Amino acid sequence: MNTPPSQAAAAPTGGSSVRIGALVPLTRPGWAEAGRHLLAGLDLAVREVNDTGGIAGRPLELVVRDTAADPQRAAAAVDELARLGVAAVAGEYHSVVARAAAARADALGLPFLCSSAVLDVLTERPTERVARLAPPQSRGWQVYADFLLGAGHTRIAVAAEPSVYWASGTRILRNRLAPRGGTVMALDARALTPAAVCDALVDHRATALLLLVGHPDPAVPLVQAVRRDPRLTGLTIGAPAGQPEFSAWAELLGDDGAGIPFLRYLPERLTPLGARVETALRQQLAEAPSFVAFEGYDTVAVLAEVLRSHGPDRAGTAASWAGVAVEGTRGRIRFSRTPGISVWQWTWPPVQVVDRDPRDPDRFRILRSG
Incomplete structure (x- = not known):
């Protein structure tokens, strides 16, 4: 199933939109409840980015694709999103699916910020194009x-x-x-x-x-x-x-x-941003948000900062992970090279x-x- 772009997240602020592809498990056999929380966090953050002027006056837009926990489906979605001209791909919950998406994004030169998958070997070889927010397994x-x-x-x-x-x-x-x-x-x-x-x-x-x-x-x-x-x-x-x-x-x-x-993957105490986001997510989901929802929000917070600094150029985004310093819902997010991990890794996510x-x-x- 191809999910249409998020309408709530595409409110225009002027000019053509900057698109982010979002990979999310929304149907079985995927863990659809986790996918719903991940998408809620992504969606909320995009709305807030647009409420504060978007990306240099251009609206940020999510283009959502359901992976259904299928690695082949995820790889095909990355191909489609690349053809649609997205600036980057984000999301995914299932580690095996994220691995397939990361490999395809790397092959296409498309930046991928993995939200929630933890498998240590996300790509078979070291890459500059892929970064991850979740801690390694x-x-x-x-x-x-x-x-x-x-x-x-x-x-x-x-x-x-x-x-x-x-x-x-x-x-x-x-x-x-x-x-x-x-x-x-x-x-x-x-x-x-x-x-x-x-x-x-x-x-x-x-x-x-x-x-x-x-x-x-x-x-x-x-x-x-x-x-x-x-x-x-x-x-x-x-x-x-x-x-x-x-x-x-x-x-x-x-x-x-x-x-x-x-x-x-939550701290004992959320940041002030996290406390505010928790309230908004609780209203949006009609239940307490899981850590996966916060991972979704932080994903867009990082990508928005990168896109504001470097524009929607894919090569610029892929080269920017080392310079990221973003206040997230669960702490300050910085990426580094971690021994045994082939992608850019937020070194100290809370566990x-x-x-x-x-x-x-x-x-x-x-x-x-x-």
Whole structure:
């Protein structure tokens, strides 16, 4: 499905518009709820840019394309957006999809600012054209591993589906835990029923199960099976990829969905800009905004500053990442070269391990910051 340009975000301020392509998962099998939050943040920021004069008097316009979590569809969308003359491409939530989009954008000489995907190897070779706001997976998942160790967990099981992203996460956890006496047992979530996963957890004497799987299936049935198995009372369920962040998790699982630690990329306190944006996003979404919505807003804040400074020239944008210094919703954004990361990286995005409070599932508890 091709999504038309955002009407709310294209209010004219004079002259032809400066276009940004936005890659967003809006339909299944993509994580549509995350896509909706990402688009809300992108859209709000574009409206605010236009309310303050646009880009040198020209309106900023989003040209939105639904990736539906399909790497080939994302690559085709980048081709189309390049033909449409966008100044840059932004967005995407799914790491494998973002990797395909980054590779195609790099090949076309099109700047790409990745909002939310974390896979360390976003491009196979170092590139000047791609930058990223989300922390690399190795950093966030190491913080999560340290949280597990600090909570006394050394016998960890992961229920995983086949994916480069899940395999990378498992490797990061294993490498972080093993030198400290931790073990990680991998369970094939496609081959095993929820009941068989429970049996394996008992046999392994695991104290924690991490869900490296899609939502709602098989994540929801796995949570329900573990919660209802008296042999597993006291077992910690974790979801490092962030499934419990979104309201659909709580709606489907109720109290069973609380007390499940996950990663999110927010500071303990938002910047003054972030506090204002939070209020606006809450009104726009009719619910609390997730960290993904803030990533969307910050994406446009960075691109607007780059476009104001360098104009809509693609080569100028691609060469500008090193000079970015933008106050975002979650801190001051600067890009640098990080060892092992092939793209320009916001070096210190905030990382938290949080869960939904079992006494009040609408409230999030911060368990660790990194």
